[in-house]
Structure formats: C-alpha cells, structure tokens
Amino acid sequence: MDSITVITPKPNGPLIVEGPVRIITPDGVEIPVPPRKDGRPAQVVVLCRCGGSATKPFCDGTHKRIGFSDAPATGPAPTI
Numbered sequence: 001m002d003s004i005t006v007i008t009p010k011p012n013g014p015l016i017v018e019g020p021v022r023i024i025t026p027d028g029v030e031i032p033v034p035p036r037k038d039g040r041p042a043q044v045v046v047l048c049r050c051g052g053s054a055t056k057p058f059c060d061g062t063h064k065r066i067g068f069s070d071a072p073a074t075g076p077a078p079t080i
C-alpha cells in the first residue's frame with residue numbers, strides 16, 4: 001500500500017479514502033475500520049458525507065435512497 005492517503009469524493013456519494021488511515025473520535029477513541037466482507041483488513045474506507053448513514057462515520061448506502069447531491073447550493077454566498 002502506498003504511504004500517501006488519497007481521498008476521493010464520489011459524485012453524489014461518499015468519500016473514498018485509500019491509504020493508511022485511523023479514525024479517532026473527538027474524545028480520542030479510535031473507531032475500528034470494518035473489515036472487508038471476506039474478513040481481511042480494509043484497504044479502502046468509505047466515509048459518509050450525506051449525513052444520512054446509520055453507521056456514521058461510514059457510508060451505508062443511504063445517500064442513494066435519499067437522493068444526496070453534491071451540487072453546489074444555489075443562492076447567496078454565506079456570510080462570515
């Protein structure tokens with residue numbers, strides 16, 4: 001595995017994380033990455049960015065059911 005971690009936003013879907021990664025809660029607790037379906041350690045982590053997953057921070061496919069779109073919001077730009 002390459003030592004560089006690559007994060008790819010999937011169109012209208014999750015963030016695909018490829019490479020070494022650890023997921024830590026704000027309290028400092030490591031969240032174990034689910035293994036692959038065959039039980040071997042995962043080489044790719046799929047993170048939810050739609051907010052609808054029941055298994056956050058991991059994607060569970062809910063983005064398809066809720067019609068998540070990553071298109072930019074229209075309207076006035078947010079103010080700071």
Ligand code: FES
Pocket residue numbers: 013014015047048049050051052053058059060061062063064
């Ligand atoms: S991006 Fe897949 S469930 Fe949220």
